[in-house]
Structure formats: C-alpha cells, structure tokens
Amino acid sequence: MLTGSKKLLCRACGSDRLVYLWDCAEFPNGLLEQVGLSNLSPGQLYRCQDCGLGQRLPCLTADQLKQVYATAPGGAMDYELAKNAGWSRSKTLLLEYFQNQESISVLDVGCNEGKFLDNLPTHWHKFGIEGGIQPAKSAGAKGVNVIADRLQDIDSKWHHCFDVVTMFDVFEHLINPLEGIKQAEYLLKPGGVLLISTGDMDAWTWRWFKGNHWYLQTPLHWSFATRQFFDYVEKKLPLKVKSVYQIPHQLGSSREVWDERVKAAYYECWQRGGFWRLPQRAIFSIPQYSHLKHLTSVPWTMKLSDHFLVLCLKPIFGNSIF
Numbered sequence: 001m002l003t004g005s006k007k008l009l010c011r012a013c014g015s016d017r018l019v020y021l022w023d024c025a026e027f028p029n030g031l032l033e034q035v036g037l038s039n040l041s042p043g044q045l046y047r048c049q050d051c052g053l054g055q056r057l058p059c060l061t062a063d064q065l066k067q068v069y070a071t072a073p074g075g076a077m078d079y080e081l082a083k084n085a086g087w088s089r090s091k092t093l094l095l096e097y098f099q100n101q102e103s104i105s106v107l108d109v110g111c112n113e114g115k116f117l118d119n120l121p122t123h124w125h126k127f128g129i130e131g132g133i134q135p136a137k138s139a140g141a142k143g144v145n146v147i148a149d150r151l152q153d154i155d156s157k158w159h160h161c162f163d164v165v166t167m168f169d170v171f172e173h174l175i176n177p178l179e180g181i182k183q184a185e186y187l188l189k190p191g192g193v194l195l196i197s198t199g200d201m202d203a204w205t206w207r208w209f210k211g212n213h214w215y216l217q218t219p220l221h222w223s224f225a226t227r228q229f230f231d232y233v234e235k236k237l238p239l240k241v242k243s244v245y246q247i248p249h250q251l252g253s254s255r256e257v258w259d260e261r262v263k264a265a266y267y268e269c270w271q272r273g274g275f276w277r278l279p280q281r282a283i284f285s286i287p288q289y290s291h292l293k294h295l296t297s298v299p300w301t302m303k304l305s306d307h308f309l310v311l312c313l314k315p316i317f318g319n320s321i322f
Contacts, residue, residue, distance in 0.1 A: 008057060010048040011223070012178040013232070017049040022211030024056060025298060027219055035068055040219055045211060047201070052228025053177065054201040059222045062175060066150060068220065069131035081119045085247040086168045086197030086309050091119060093311065094164060097193060107162045107187060109151055109180075110170040114139030127162070129154065151183045159186045164193045169249075171198035172221040178233065185237055185314060194239065194312040197247070198225045203306035208268055214300040230310055243311040252303035260301040266292045267299050 008018045024042035032038050043056045060068075081087045098104050104124045108117050111128030112135045120126065130136040131149040139146055148154040165184045174180040184194055199215045200206075201224040206213050215221055230241050252260070262283060269280035284293045 008046065010051060010053060011055055011176045012053045013048060013051040015048055015050040018046040019049055021045045021047055024216045025212045028217060028297060032219055035219055036071065037068065037219055042216070045216065051232040052226040054224030054226060056216070056222050059175060065220070066131060070133060081116065083250050085249060085251050085307065087116045087119070088251065089245055089247060089309050090166060090195050094120070094193070098163070104164065105162045106164040106166065109165065109167045109184060111139050111144060111146070114142040114144040116166065116168065117144050118142045151180055154183070154187070160189050162187050162192060163189055164195070167196045169197060171196055171225055172215070172223055174223055177223045178236065181233055182237055185239055188314045190314055190316040192314045194314070195309065196312070197307060197309045200246070200306055200308040201226050205264065205301060205304055205306040208264060212268065212271060212298050214298055214302070217298055217300070239312040239314055241310060242313050245309040246305050247307050247309050248305050249302040249307050257303050260299070260303050262289055263292060263295065263299045264301050264304065267295055
C-alpha cells in the first residue's frame with residue numbers, strides 16, 4: 001500500500017539531500033480505522049536541505065489519498081471562525097485589502113463544509129474545491145460553487161479567474177506542496193492574493209516534541225512547512241511572500257495557552273525520563289496540574305503558536321505592485 005524507494009528524494013524539489021529527523025510516534029488508537037488505513041505506518045520525518053520541506057516517509061499515492069478523502073465524513077472542520085486563527089486573521093486581512101472593491105471572487109481549496117466562505121461578505125463570489133462527498137454537499141447548501149474534487153483536477157478555464165485563493169490546513173495533506181501552490185497560482189488573477197495556513201516546523205514545539213508532535217498524530221499529514229520552503233517558493237514561482245503571521249491552530253485565552261504549555265512540558269519530561277522526571281514531578285505536585293499524572297498520550301496543544309499564515313501576492317506583470 002505504501003510507496004518508497006531505496007534512494008529517498010524530496011517530493012518538492014527532487015533533491016537527494018534529505019536529512020532524517022525523527023521516528024514519528026504511533027497514531028492514536030482507533031484513528032487509523034476511522035480513515036480506513038489500519039495498516040499505515042507512522043513512518044519517519046525528514047527535512048530537505050535544499051528546499052526546506054519537511055516530509056513524512058513513506059507515504060500514500062495520490063490515487064489512494066483521493067479515495068480516502070472521498071469518503072470523509074462531514075464535521076471534520078467544525079470550528080467557529082472566531083476560534084480558528086487562520087480563518088479569523090484571513091478574514092480581517094481580506095476585508096482590509098479589498099475594502100474599496102465590490103465584486104471579489106474567492107476560491108477556498110479544501111473548503112470542507114464552506115464555513116470560512118460563509119463568513120465572508122454575502123456579495124462576494126464564493127467557490128470551493130472539496131473531495132469529500134458529504135462536505136461538498138454541505139458547502140453547496142451554503143451557496144458555495146464547488147468546482148473540483150482536487151486542486152490538480154481543476155479545469156484550465158478557471159485559470160486567472162480569482163482575486164483570492166485560500167488554502168487552510170491543506171499544505172500538510174499534499175504530497176507535493178510546491179506543485180499544489182503552483183496550481184493555486186495559475187488560478188489567481190494578476191495582483192491576486194494567496195493565503196496559506198499550516199503548521200510551522202520551525203516552531204519551538206517541534207524542537208521540544210520531535211516525533212511526538214501532535215501534528216504528526218494525524219495519519220493524512222504528509223508535508224510540513226518551514227520559512228526556508230517559502231523562500232524556495234518565491235524563487236520557483238511568480239509569487240511574492242508579502243507577510244508571514246505566527247499563529248496557533250485555534251485561538252484561546254491566555255490561561256488556556258499557559259495550561260497547554262504546562263501540559264507540553266509535562267508530557268515530554270515524562271517521555272524523556274531520567275533527569276527530566278524531576279520537573280515532571282514538580283509540575284504534578286502543583287494542585288491545579290495534579291491531573292496530568294494520568295496523561296499518557298500526545299497532547300494536542302492546538303492553542304500554542306506552532307502554525308503560520310503566509311500571505312502571497314501574484315505580480316501584475318509590466319506594472320509591479322511591489
């Protein structure tokens with residue numbers, strides 16, 4: 001079921017300069033069965049020295065992924081806009097950027113049930129790409145025009161049609177994110193905006209958790225972004241990275257963020273053992289954190305700032321906007 005080769009090559013740039021980082025932790029009990037991949041190995045995480053892409057190996061083929069996503073249930077992205085950091089920041093940015101324009105066309109790649117688009121101004125034109133049959137139906141019911149199952153399957157008639165293309169939590173699902181971003185660039189009008197939110201593999205939580213990071217606990221996460229990778233994107237594609245915003249996956253109160261930091265510290269100290277058992281014991285000796293002694297699985301610290309939102313602009317050739 002899995003693909004692999006004796007000589008490991010980067011899925012984005014083709015380089016053979018892949019550096020092994022860590023073995024990935026086992027997936028949570030029952031999660032593989034939910035996506036129909038009971039025999040999937042968690043694999044190993046590598047980083048390309050040439051383009052900076054983090055990638056899990058081995059991985060599924062594109063056809064296998066299409067089959068998995070087609071059967072995805074609804075409700076997987078059951079967030080409120082005010083709690084989703086990528087959606088919330090992106091809406092603010094788009095309203096500021098297009099404040100004096102009326103007719104704006106937005107394509108949300110991996111739109112799921114269309115909840116982000118549903119929160120944009122009603123007079124904007126809303127389009128989506130969604131491979132899940134049930135989520136696509138829900139998006140359509142919200143007035144979203146779903147034009148393709150996958151980014152690579154979109155008809156060329158849609159090239160240069162959109163003022164905005166968004167990719168929220170899509171990057172990590174792509175076998176070759178560079179190719180995915182290239183396809184998104186084709187769809188933008190000159191001067192258009194591309195917004196990408198995904199995990200930031202350079203964040204401190206990755207250095208702390210290593211192969212135990214919660215983002216590796218999702219079986220369908222294959223690719224992981226870095227600032228170096230987006231520098232590479234600028235060199236290879238007609239896009240300009242205009243802004244990078246450090247964000248969490250979900251917004252939380254200062255108390256919630258602090259509690260997740262403590263939980264992260266406790267779990268990894270427990271995992272490392274030896275000297276690290278001292279700070280572990282100190283943490284659960286605090287009454288409000290005594291319950292952490294029952295923590296035996298990777299904490300999903302979704303309110304810590306281990307994501308980023310990248311804003312790219314497509315140049316207007318012959319009349320630079322930069």
